[in-house]
Amino acid sequence: MRTSRLQLLAAAGVAVASLALTACQDGTGTRDEGASASQPGASTPSDASSQAPEESASGSGGNASTANGSTGPGGDTAGSGESGGGGKGPSAGKGSAPGGSDDAPATFNPCNGSNTSVSAAPVSRPVNHMLITVKNTGSKNCDLTYYPVLRFDEMQWVPQPVEESKPQAVVTLAPGESAYAGVLLSAADGSGSGGATGKKLAVGFQGRTPNSDGGPAAIPSLPAAGVYYDSSLTVTYWQSSADDALTY
Secondary structure, three states: OHHHHHHHHHHHHHHHHHHHHHHHHHOOOOHHHHHHHHHHHHHHHHHHHHHHHHHHHHHHHHHHHHHHOOOOHHHHHHHHHHHHHHHHHHHHHHHHOOOOHHHOOOOOOEOOOOOEEEEEEEEOOOOOEEEEEEEEOOOOOEEEEEEEEEEEOOOOOOOEEOHHHOOOOOEEEOOOOEEEEEEEOOOOOOOOOOOEEEOOEEEEEEOOOOOOEOOOOEOOOOOOOOEEEOOOOEEOOOEOOHHHHOOO
């Protein structure tokens, strides 16, 4: 009996072992392995999350290209460039024309000592003033720019202009027409200094730009007694009328 029990126990142990082996082979006991197999599943979100920044970076890269790259500002810049070139450009050109060379005579021909006659005569009113008259003696228009550059005898300084007398445009003289400049010779209240009597006067002309050479100077005759002047000596810009020239 004892032997039979031992045999039965041994047989039962073999059966249990066989069942365990079978369970391992047919997949019925894979719960623990299933937890292990779930690790790739866990790694999948990890992979997805690792790709997300790349996609986000790619997406933000696209946005950056739109915002800062050739698509965005390039397009905007090109747009403003087209607007500037197509819209603002021509209008800017038109806007600059009134203040540019279009205001000057199309053909600049300076008045000077070679195509004018010039006279200089003191006047009774206003006191201590002299009137310079320039007449176009040529066969075509000539232009008087800025103001006459005066020099008595060997004077070493240049009389300054009266800025308030600056005209709106260049004075152009047709043949036979005249223009004028007024000269304040000395202070009426005697406040001027360095008084002298000029015996000879040179009237210089300016060109298209300030202080440029406008051609030969003129030497008008002065009264035999000469003309008294002092440090108050100033001159107006060229004017179209004698009254305007003597206003200052």
